[in-house]
Amino acid sequence: MATEYALRMGDGKRIFLSKEKILEELEAGSADAADLGEIPTLSGNEIDKVAEILMMPGKTVSVEQGMEVPVTHDIGTLRIDGDQGNSGVGIPSSRLVGCMMHERAFGADTMELGHIDYSYKPVKPVISNECQAMEVCQQNMIVPLFYGAMPNMGLYYTPDGPFENPGDLMKAFKIQEAWDSMEHSAEHLTRDTIWIMQKLMASGSDGVNFDTIGAAGDGDFFGSLHAIEALRKEFPNIYIEAGMAGECVLGMHGELKYDGTTLAGLWPHQQAPLAAKAGASVFGPVCNTNTSKTSPWNLGRAVTFMKAAVKASTIPCHVDMGMGVGGIPMLETPPIDAVTRASKAMVEIAGVDGI
Amino acid sequence: MASKEELIQELTDAIISCKKDRVLEAVEKAKGVMEPSEIIEKGLAAGMNEVGTLFERGKLFLPHVMMAADAMTAGVQVLEAEMPAGEQKKKMGVIVNGTVEGDVHDIGKSIVSTMLQSAGFEVHDIGRDVPIRDFVNKAKEVNADMIGLSALMTTTLPGQKEVIELLKEEGMRDRVKVMVGGAPATQAWADKISADCYAENASEAVAKAKELIVKK
Numbered sequence: 080m081a082t083e084y085a086l087r088m089g090d091g092k093r094i095f096l097s098k099e100k101i102l103e104e105l106e107a108g109s110a111d112a113a114d115l116g117e118i119p120t121l122s123g124n125e126i127d128k129v130a131e132i133l134m135m136p137g138k139t140v141s142v143e144q145g146m147e148v149p150v151t152h153d154i155g156t157l158r159i160d161g162d163q164g165n166s167g168v169g170i171p172s173s174r175l176v177g178c179m180m181h182e183r184a185f186g187a188d189t190m191e192l193g194h195i196d197y198s199y200k201p202v203k204p205v206i207s208n209e210c211q212a213m214e215v216c217q218q219n220m221i222v223p224l225f226y227g228a229m230p231n232m233g234l235y236y237t238p239d240g241p242f243e244n245p246g247d248l249m250k251a252f253k254i255q256e257a258w259d260s261m262e263h264s265a266e267h268l269t270r271d272t273i274w275i276m277q278k279l280m281a282s283g284s285d286g287v288n289f290d291t292i293g294a295a296g297d298g299d300f301f302g303s304l305h306a307i308e309a310l311r312k313e314f315p316n317i318y319i320e321a322g323m324a325g326e327c328v329l330g331m332h333g334e335l336k337y338d339g340t341t342l343a344g345l346w347p348h349q350q351a352p353l354a355a356k357a358g359a360s361v362f363g364p365v366c367n368t369n370t371s372k373t374s375p376w377n378l379g380r381a382v383t384f385m386k387a388a389v390k391a392s393t394i395p396c397h398v399d400m401g402m403g404v405g406g407i408p409m410l411e412t413p414p415i416d417a418v419t420r421a422s423k424a425m426v427e428i429a430g431v432d433g434i
Numbered sequence: 435m436a437s438k439e440e441l442i443q444e445l446t447d448a449i450i451s452c453k454k455d456r457v458l459e460a461v462e463k464a465k466g467v468m469e470p471s472e473i474i475e476k477g478l479a480a481g482m483n484e485v486g487t488l489f490e491r492g493k494l495f496l497p498h499v500m501m502a503a504d505a506m507t508a509g510v511q512v513l514e515a516e517m518p519a520g521e522q523k524k525k526m527g528v529i530v531n532g533t534v535e536g537d538v539h540d541i542g543k544s545i546v547s548t549m550l551q552s553a554g555f556e557v558h559d560i561g562r563d564v565p566i567r568d569f570v571n572k573a574k575e576v577n578a579d580m581i582g583l584s585a586l587m588t589t590t591l592p593g594q595k596e597v598i599e600l601l602k603e604e605g606m607r608d609r610v611k612v613m614v615g616g617a618p619a620t621q622a623w624a625d626k627i628s629a630d631c632y633a634e635n636a637s638e639a640v641a642k643a644k645e646l647i648v649k650k
Contacts, residue, residue, distance in 0.1 A: 249497060252500060329496075329541065330496055369634075
């Protein structure tokens with residue numbers, strides 16, 4: 080009987096696969112990415128190398144010496160003090176303590192201050208509190224500290240915001256009204272993000288993290304790119320991380336363009352040049368994990384997408400690695416065996432500049 | 435005179451163009467050569483299937499799907515006026531769709547609702563963060579054939595099971611099919627909670643809804 084290796088499904092379930100099956104799954108995952116993104120598949124050598132990483136005997140693995148990359152941490156300190164049943168370990172701590180723990184104990188190369196609501200719009204009424212927290216953190220920390228939140232354009236639609244929900248409008252065949260609603264929301268998203276970051280830059284922030292751009296589709300991407308462009312113009316030295324929500328920009332609007340390129344339907348390697356053009360310092364590409372597929376299938380697919388993004392990008396790519404992305408299973412606490420294997424593959428084969 | 439194959443291609447292309455006037459023009463042209471039911475099935479419906487495929491591949495987008503559906507409806511209306519009463523297009527079925535309580539994710543569910551509607555289902559999208567009881571009440575109110583349950587978080591996934599349990603308590607489980615979806619859902623999860631089906635994406639949701647409701 081062939082040796083079988085302990086791996087996982089995309090939902091985290093433990094599975095055992097032979098080397099032949101692992102190679103087969105890696106090839107299928109890579110082919111899927113290549114087909115969707117119209118990009119090259121991984122070469123035979125690259126597939127073999129990913130398989131080798133997956134079959135390593137240790138519970139955790141690491142990159143080869145000299146290949147270490149910077150690690151940027153998002154979602155603020157919510158993983159420490161958050162206790163909402165999804166993310167967070169519920170350790171009572173202030174945001175300052177949380178940020179300093181990431182800097183001094185967890186080895187984060189940069190850190191982000193974020194609010195519990197973690198979207199830009201709800202930061203507006205608590206901006207003074209956020210500015211004060213930023214100042215205090217900056218006075219106590221050495222690593223670059225950014226302010227971060229999600230553009231989350233959905234908050235501008237009913238029932239959370241002033242503009243009618245485009246999903247409802249489209250179902251009523253009110254296409255023009257849906258387009259208008261998305262365009263108005265994008266304008267407000269841009270305006271709010273700029274206003275918030277003007278305040279936080281005045282309070283000493285080293286930069287901004289746009290976390291999960293495009294979560295509400297191409298309008299969200301459009302509004303975020305314009306915010307990035309305006310912030311770069313106003314603050315020439317600001318560090319801007321543009322992290323995506325998913326692998327493909329959902330075409331909720333379908334007609335929005337940036338720099339002459341239609342935003343809907345763009346894959347990571349097509350998104351990266353636009354983030355750079357807008358003025359981002361770092362691009363955060365994403366590949367979603369399919370919970371019904373094996374970890375080799377997901378990793379083969381994710382590495383293929385990320386390799387193409389790294390090649391196309393003129394700015395560093397810090398790949399999004401975590402629960403349900405980057406070939407990692409979708410579990411509240413992602414299993415360490417899968418996290419370290421996927422991360423090693425991203426650095427050594429996709430060539431990402433950071434995580 | 436155009437051959438049947440050419441007319442079918444023209445109908446399909448017209449639907450993919452998402453332009454109502456082009457669809458109506460193609461329907462008028464095909465009317466004298468093909469039976470209305472054939473125009474609908476081989477031309478218009480085939481075009482909508484292709485629109486679904488292009489949507490899944492990121493080549494066509496949500497507004498385009500709705501425009502294509504609107505154009506198809508206009509074409510079908512023209513044809514139905516000429517069809518015997520028994521042959522007219524029947525409603526595909528009634529579906530209540532929503533995201534379970536505690537989960538505010540809206541877009542994936544909305545895309546599924548839109549695609550189901552464009553495929554001819556009567557869809558009642560009851561929104562996101564929907565209390566368990568509301569799914570059952572709405573299903574009773576509209577005499578639904580199916581309930582669609584979306585969840586994007588592992589923590590809200592159990593809400594799908596709770597709706598199924600409530601349907602059983604209410605004695606409705608045998609007549610209401612249940613479809614589950616969302617990133618953390620899998621076929622194994624659907625089997626575990628005794629859902630009737632799991633759909634990985636919007637196109638699959640349409641295909642499986644057709645299969646289940648037709649079987650029913």
